[in-house]
Amino acid sequence: EVQLVESGGDLVQPGGSLRLSCAASGFTFSDHFMDWVRQAPGKGLEWVGRIRNKANSYSITYAASVEGRFTISRDDSKKSLSLQMNSLKTEDTAVYYCASGWGQGGTTILVSWGQGTLVTVSS
Amino acid sequence: NFMLTQPPSVSESPGKTVTISCTGSSGNIGSNYVQWYQQRPGSAPTTVIYEDNQRPSGVPDRFSGSIDSSSNSASLTISGLKPEDEADYYCLSYDSDTHGVFGGGTKLTVL
Numbered sequence: 288e289v290q291l292v293e294s295g296g297d298l299v300q301p302g303g304s305l306r307l308s309c310a311a312s313g314f315t316f317s318d319h320f321m322d323w324v325r326q327a328p329g330k331g332l333e334w335v336g337r338i339r340n341k342a343n344s345y346s347i348t349y350a351a352s353v354e355g356r357f358t359i360s361r362d363d364s365k366k367s368l369s370l371q372m373n374s375l376k377t378e379d380t381a382v383y384y385c386a387s388g389w390g391q392g393g394t395t396i397l398v399s400w401g402q403g404t405l406v407t408v409s410s
Numbered sequence: 411n412f413m414l415t416q417p418p419s420v421s422e423s424p425g426k427t428v429t430i431s432c433t434g435s436s437g438n439i440g441s442n443y444v445q446w447y448q449q450r451p452g453s454a455p456t457t458v459i460y461e462d463n464q465r466p467s468g469v470p471d472r473f474s475g476s477i478d479s480s481s482n483s484a485s486l487t488i489s490g491l492k493p494e495d496e497a498d499y500y501c502l503s504y505d506s507d508t509h510g511v512f513g514g515g516t517k518l519t520v521l
Contacts, residue, residue, distance in 0.1 A: 322510065324455075332447070332455065332500050334510030348508050384454060391461075394442055394504040398457045398466060 289313040289399040291385050296404030303375050303408070309368040309385030309401055317341060317363040320388055320395040323370050325381035326403075335383070337395055338368070348393075353379075375408045382406075412436060412505035414513035421519040424491050430516045432501035433483040440477050442504040444484040449515075450497045458499075459486060488518075496520045 295307040309321070320343075323335040336349040338359045347359050358371040368385050382403040388396040413435040422428040432444065446459035457466050459475035462484065472489045484503070488495055501513040 324510070324512075331498075331515040332449075332502075332512040334502070334512060337508075337510070350509060388460075391443060393508040394510070396443060396460050397445060397502065397510075398460050400447075400454045400456065402454050 289387070291387060291399060291401030293383065293385050293401045293404040296383065296406045298407045298409065299375055300410050301375060301377055301408055304371070304373045305375065305406060307370040307372070307383055307385075307404060307406070309370075311366045311368065311385075311387065314387070314399070316366040316387075318389070320390045321359075321361060321368045322386045322388070322395050322397055323359060323368075324384045324386055324397075324400075325379075325406075326384070327378070327381045330381075333381070335370070339390060339393075343390060343393075372406070375406075377408050380406060380408045412509075412511055414501055414503060414511050416499075416501060416513035416516045418514070419517040419519065421521055422491055423521050424493060426491050427487060427489040428491060428518065430486045430488075430499050430501075430518070431483050432485070432503075432513045433481065434503070437482075437506065438479065439482045439484055439503060440479050444475065444477065445502045446473075446475055446484075446486045447500045447502065448497045449500065455500065491520050493520050 290312045292310045322337045356374045384403045385401045386397045387399045443461045447455040449455040463475040
């Protein structure tokens, strides 16, 4: 059974930093593309970014709203995905989900989701 | 910027059929696969359709997906509606730079 478990969500001040993690199990992590998706309170889903697999050079694509502030990384040996968030803004307040899937033409066919971790940016 | 537009809400009675649309703002929606996700209140999203019309194991065949290139839209159809189908539904596809794009979501009410 595929399991994705996020951790690291917290209350942080504007301008601060936070690192989220996602522990994966139940599938061949190294083969999969991994994405981050967020959802602000009472709002819809927003795609944050993606890291591809080794066969695709671990290349990364970010949403414009987080480019230059957020960094996605993965450790295939630990079956772990991370999201380093810097220069946080109040509008980054959201539940952050990690999601997995297979690659298709550089995009991700997202099929599995974690339960999410809440990040609150407030003074 | 590529956008996907969904109706904010739809409602239908139990046992009936409902279709939720997802219309692309430009280009050819068929150039990248469309996925559909169900999100019940307080829960994480789950996948009900991937690659336009494929169902993950465990998703009943009451759920189906399709693409209409003439209207540049994707559709999620749920037949034999049940109360437990009441949820928010989101479509996902990608722009020409492989950025993910979600539709705004549709709240399904089963009356």
